[in-house]
Amino acid sequence: MDTSSWVDTSLDLNASARSLRLETPKESGSNLIVFGSKLSVKEETGALMEELNRVRAENKKLTQMLTAMCESYNALQSQLMDVMSKNTEKEHSPPKKRKSESSNNNIDNNFGIIGNSESSSTEEESCKKPREEMIKAKISRVSVRTEASDTSLVVKDGYQWRKYGQKVTRDNPSPRAYFKCSFAPSCPVKKKVQRSVDDQSVLVATYEGEHNHLPLSQMEPTSGSSRCVTLGSVPCSASLNSSGPTITLDLSKSKSSTDPEARNSKPKMDSPEVRHYLVEQMASSLTNDPNFTAALAAAISGRMFQQNPIEGWMKYQNMDQLDFSFFPFPSRIYLAGRTYQLTKDSMIFYEL
C-alpha cells in the first residue's frame, strides 16, 4: 500500500460507539508503546512478553487463514476460467441472434424492479468483453404508473438524465426515449423509457448498467467537496482535501440511537454499494499496512490479559465488526514513524 494515500477513516464499531479519525501528533514518538492504564515496569514487561507470544500465535493463525483464502481464490478463479472458456465455445457455434427484449417481459404495474439485472446473455458476453461492458450490460426494468394525460416519458428515479434520442419502435406505437446519466461519460448508465403496449398509462423504464455515484436526491445540494452521509447506522462524512480522501464516521451515534432525526436520516446513502465501498476503502487502507496491523495487534493484545483476548482479536479480523470496546483510553502507540491514538470518544490514526 502506498502510505502517502493514507486514508483518514473513522469506523463505527457499534458496540463501543467510539469514533475513529486522523489527527496531527503533538508529541514526537519513539518506538514505544504507551497505554493509558498505568502498569509497573515488571508488570508491563511480563505483559509484553505474553503479548508477544500471543501476537505470534495470532500471526500464525492469520497466515494460515490467508493461505487458505488464497487457495480458495485460486480454485474459484480456475473454475471461472473453465466456465468462461466453455461458454465461449458455445457462443461461437450457433448463429447469432438479436437480443429479444420481450424475453424479459414480466412487467409489474406498481413501481417495482422486474427482471432485475444480469440477463443470461450478459453472462455470455462477459467472457469476451471488458469489465465496463459487463457493467453496462446489467439490465433492470422498472414500470411506473402515470396519469393517463401525462404524455411525457419521464420516470423520476432520483438520478439526473439527459435525453439523447427518441424513436418509434415497431412493436409499440408510442415512442421510446433514450436517456444517458447526466454524469456520463464517467457514469455509463443508460435508460430507455417507453409506454407499455398493454397499458398506456404505464411507463416502462429499462436501465442498463449501474450508477457509480449516488442519486442526485441524496447528494448534498451545495455540491461541495464534502458530503455527510450515513454508513449503515453510522453518520459519516467524506471529503477530498489536499492530503487526500477523508472518510469520517461519527461513532458516537450508534445504531441504537433513539434520535428520530438520526433515524430519518439513516436511509440516506445507506446503499450496499456505499457501505461496501467505504468498508473496502477503510479495510484496505488499514489492513494493507503492516505497520498499522502490527501496532494494532500490539495495542490489542497488550490489553488482552485482562480482558477477553481471543474474542477481541477475532473481531478485528472482520473489519466492519471491529470492536475496540476493550481498549484502554487514551492509548497511544508510536511505531515506525506513525502514531496511533485511541481516545475515549474516538480512535485516531495518523502518521508523522
Add this chain to the structure above:
DNA sequence: CGTGTTTGACCTGCGC
C-alpha cells in the same frame, strides 16, 4: 448564454 430537448441522419447488428 448555457443547458437540455428534439429530430432527422447515420451507424450497427441481425435475418434472410
Add this chain to the structure above:
DNA sequence: GCGCAGGTCAAACACG
C-alpha cells in the same frame, strides 16, 4: 449483400 430495426449522434431549437 441487402434491407430492416434499434440505437446513437449532432445540429437546430427552446427555454430559463
